[in-house]
Amino acid sequence: MSRSKLLLYGSASSSAARRVRAVLIYKNIEFEEIMIDIAKGDAKYKALVNPMGMVPAVKFPQSDSVLFESLPIMELINELYREKPILPKDPYELARNVFC
Numbered sequence: 001m002s003r004s005k006l007l008l009y010g011s012a013s014s015s016a017a018r019r020v021r022a023v024l025i026y027k028n029i030e031f032e033e034i035m036i037d038i039a040k041g042d043a044k045y046k047a048l049v050n051p052m053g054m055v056p057a058v059k060f061p062q063s064d065s066v067l068f069e070s071l072p073i074m075e076l077i078n079e080l081y082r083e084k085p086i087l088p089k090d091p092y093e094l095a096r097n098v099f100c
């Protein structure tokens with residue numbers, strides 16, 4: 001089912017979700033966030049979104065598939081939404097700025 005906004009599955013305590021959220025806010029991308037209780041575990045989230053139960057996970061408006069792992073999520077966001085790139089073009093500056 002297609003949607004108009006990017007959907008972020010996050011958690012208040014998740015640093016990995018926080019950095020995806022930060023990129024979305026920096027790039028002024030409209031998104032909806034569903035908070036997952038990772039401490040308690042969320043059986044519905046595990047069954048329907050991420051069998052590992054971890055956040056972040058993202059559904060993009062352009063696709064029905066779900067993507068896990070904050071690094072590839074941020075890279076794809078950067079590719080799909082070209083305004084305000086999060087990484088420098090210069091390879092030396094890029095090497096100094098890559099996420100880890």
Ligand SMILES: N[C@@H](CCC(=O)N[C@@H](CS)C(=O)NCC(=O)O)C(=O)O
Nearest residue numbers: 014015016038053054055056069070
């Ligand atoms: N390498 C993953 C790490 C994701 C991760 O560790 N998420 C934690 C919160 S920061 C989590 O969901 N923990 C719940 C669990 O392990 O069940 C990423 O960068 O997205």
